[in-house]
Amino acid sequence: MAYKSIDKEDVLFFKSIVGEKCTIEKSNIEVDFSHDELQTISGYPDIHLYVNDKLQIQNIMKYANQHNIAVTVRGSGTGLVGACVPVNGGVLLDTSQMHKILELDKDNMTLRVEPGVLLMDIANYVEKVDLFYAPDPGEKSATIGGNISTNAGGMRAIKYGVTRDWVRGLEVVLANGELVSFGGKVVKNSSGYSLKDLMIGSEGTLGIIVEATLKLIPLPKETVSLLIPFENRTNAIDAVPKIINGHTLPTAIEFLEKSSLKFSEEYLGKKLPNDDYEAYLLISYDGSTKDSVDYDVEVVSDLCVNQLGAIDVYLVDTEERKKSVWSARGAFLEAIKASTSLIDECDVVIPRTNITEYLDFTHQLSEELEIRIPYFGHAGDGNLHIYFCKDNLSDDDWLNKTNIGFKKMYDKAFEFGGKVSGEHGIGYAKRAYLKDQVGDIQVELMKGIKKTFDPNNILNPNKVI
Template sequence: MDFEKLSDIIKDENRIKIGTDIEDKYLSDALNRNKGKADVLIFPINTEEVSSIMKIAYENGIPVTPRGAGTGLVGATIPTRGGIILDLSLMKNIVELDENTLTVTVQPGILLVDLQKFVESKGFFYPPDPGEKNASIGGNISTNAGGMRAVKYGVTRDYVMGLEVVLADGTILNTGGKVIKNSSGLDIKDLIIGSEGTLAIITRAILKLIPKPKKSISAIIPFNSLKEGIDTVIKIIKKNANPTAIEFMESDVIENAERFLKLKFPSDRGKAYLLLTFDGDEEFEIESNYKKVKEVALENNALDFILLDKKDDIERTWKIRGALVTAVEAVSEQEPIDIVVPIDRSADFINYTKVAEKEFGIKISSFGHAGDGNVHLCVIRNGMEENLWNEKSRKLLKALYRKGKELNGLPSGEHGIGINKKPYFIDVTDKINVEYMRRIKKAFDEKGILNSGKSYSI
C-alpha cells in the first residue's frame, strides 16, 4: 500500500496509524470477541478527505471498513480483509440547526446522546432512541436503528431527510434534502439507510426534528408470566392510548442488571414486566392515555400498575432497561439477537424460545420492544465448553431464525447483519432478494471494496 499518498492527504500524524500502531479496539466491535486486521487506520475530518482517500483506495483496489463509535454488535466494523479502517468519529460537528424547516444537519460522528441534548436545549426533539446512546448518528443511519420510541415515532429512516455520501470511487453524492415530500425518481437515500456501510460512506445528514414534548412519564406493569404481558400489548395498542414506548422484560434479566448497576427496580412483584412511557404537551392527554392502559392491564391479570412521575425514578428505571445486554455480557459470553416479527406473533415467538431453551440446553433471556415486535434475546453461554458451545449455539440460532421466518418475521429489527448474523440471514432470506441486493452493491461499488463480505455482500 502506498502510505505516502495517504500521508499527503492526512498531514496530521495523529490522524493516521499504520500496522502495529493500530489499537485492538479499532479491529473489533462492542462485543470485542473477534478481531480483524488492517494496514492503516485513518481519522478524516471532512468530506474532501474522505473523498480523496476513497479515490486512492478505489484506484488500487484496497478494502475499506468504515466505522463510527464502534458500538455495533454484529461485526460490521471488523476489518476482515485488511486495507483501510476509516474512522469517522472526529467528524462530529453540528453543521446547522434550521428552525424554519425543523431540521438539523450533522456530520456522521456525532453521538446520539450529544445530538439529543443539543436539540432539546433548543426546544426540539429527535425521537429515535436506541438503547446505546453513545452510538454515532452515522452508525444509527447505517443500521436504521430503532429503539424504545419506535412504537409512536418510528425509526431512524423516518427522520433522515437528506444525505451527503462518498461513493466507493470517491464521488461525492447528495440525495434528498429539506423537503417533506419526494417523488423524484428513485430515492437513493433510502437505499443507503440500513446498508451497513456497504454502499457508501455517510459524511453529512439532514435530520428531521419535532417540537419537544413538554412532559413525559413512565409506568411499570408486573405480570405473573411473560405470556400475559405480551398478550396484553395488542390490547393496549388497540385502545389508542398512544404510548411512546412499550418494552417487555423478564425478571431474571432485570435482577442481573440491578446487580450490575447496583440500582433497584421499582417493583419485584412479577416474573415479567411491561415498561411504558407516555409523552405530550397536555397533562390531561397523558393522564387519559395512561388510565386507558391501566384499565386494560388490570383487566388482563396485571398484578399492579405503578406510575413513575418523578424524574429520578424514571431515569433509574430506564437506566436498568438500557443496561440489560451489558449486564449479561459482564457475567457470560452471549449472542445478542434482535429478530422482529409481526406484533401479533410476538407471543408465539417468545413461547418458542422457551421450548428451544429446553431442547438445546442453553439459557435464553428475553426482552425487547413489545410495541413493534422487536424481540431481543441473549443466548447465554454460562461457562459451556467452547466446542460444545459453538456447536449447540449455532444449531439453536439457526432454529430461532427459522422460527422467526415461519412467523413472517425478519432476522434483524435494528442491529443489522454484519458478519455474525450473515449465515442465518442468507439461510432465511429468499435468494432473489439477496441477488438484487448484490446487484445494487455492484452498481454502487463495482470493485467491491466497501465493507464487502458483510451482511448480504460477497
C-alpha cells in the same frame, strides 16, 4: 477476492491526506479497533485513518478504488454484528472525529450533522431548544452515521418509527470518491428511485455517509411512564396488542421479566421499585398537555387492571423512580454481557402478536440445547434481543450450540413472517440467515445493487450479502 496490501507508498499517501497524527499504522493499532461491541468477529485493518472532512474521504476513496484497497468505515464501534470490523484488512476509515453539528434550522425543523456526532449529543443539543429527534436506540454513544447505516430502531418505534423516518437528506461519498447528495431539507420527495433509503441500512457497503440532515419535531411537553406488573410473561405480552389498539398510542412498550431484571439489578447494584413480580410492561406516553397524557394513563390503567389482568399500575413519576426504572431497562445488554464470558445476539423482529409463542420456543430451546438464553425486548414493536451466553462451554460446544440454536431461532421467526434483524443489522455475523430469510432472488438483486454502487467491491467487503 484479493485486495492490495498496504505498502509504504500507500502509507505516505494516506499521511498526506489526513496527516501524520491521524494515520495509525498496523503495528500501533489498538485491539479495540479489531472488533466491535460484541467481540464475536475480529480482524485488524492494515491502517487506521481518522478522517476530518468529506474531501479527505473523497481522496482516500479515489485512491483506494484505483489501487483496489478495501475500506471499512467505523464510527463508535458499538455495533453487534461485526459490520465495522475490517475482515479483509485494508483501511479502517474512522469518522469519530467528524462530530460537528453543522446547522440547526429551526424554521425547516432540520439538523445537519457530521456522521461522527453521537446520539446523546443530538438529543442534548435539540432538546435544549425544545426540539425533538425521536429515534431512541439504547446505545446513546453510537454515532448517527452508524445509526443510519443500520437503520437503528430504538424504544420509540411504535409511535415515531425508526431512524429511516427521521433522515431527510444524506451526503455520501461513493466507492469511486464522487460526492453525491440524496434528499435534503424537503419534507416530501418523489423524484426518482430513493437512493437515500437504499443507503440507509446498507451498513457501509454502498457508500460513506459524510453528512446527514435529520428531521426534528417540537419536543413533546409532557411525558409519563408506567410500570405495570403482571402475574407472568404471557399475561404481560398478550396485553400489548390490546394496549396499542386501545385508542392511545404509546411512545414505548418495553417488556421486563424478573429473570432478566436480576442481571440489571446485580449489575447496577440497585433494585427496581416494586420488583417482586414475575413480569412487567414499562409503558410511556407523551403529549402536548398534561391533560392529554393523564387521559392516556387513565385509559391504559383501566384497561390493564380491569380487562388485561395486570396486578397494579405504578406511575413512574419521581426523578428517582424514572432513573431507576429506565436505568434497569437501559443496562440489560451490559448486564448480560457482564454475567458471562461471551455472548452472541439474535435481534429478530416478529409481528407483536407472536412474541409469547416465540419466547416459549426460546425457553424450550434453552433447555434442549442446555445453554443459557436471557432476553429482553421491545414488546410494542416485536423486536427482541435474545442472548446466547457462553458461560462454561468449551469453544467447540459454543460454536456448535450457537450454530444450531441461531438457525432454529431464525427459522422460527420466519414462520411468523419475522426478519433476521429489527435494528442491529446483518453485518458479517448474520449473512447466512439473511440469505435464508430473503432467498436467492433477493440476494441477487442486492448483489446487483452492490455492483452498481461499488463495482470493485472495495467498500466494506463481505458484509450484508
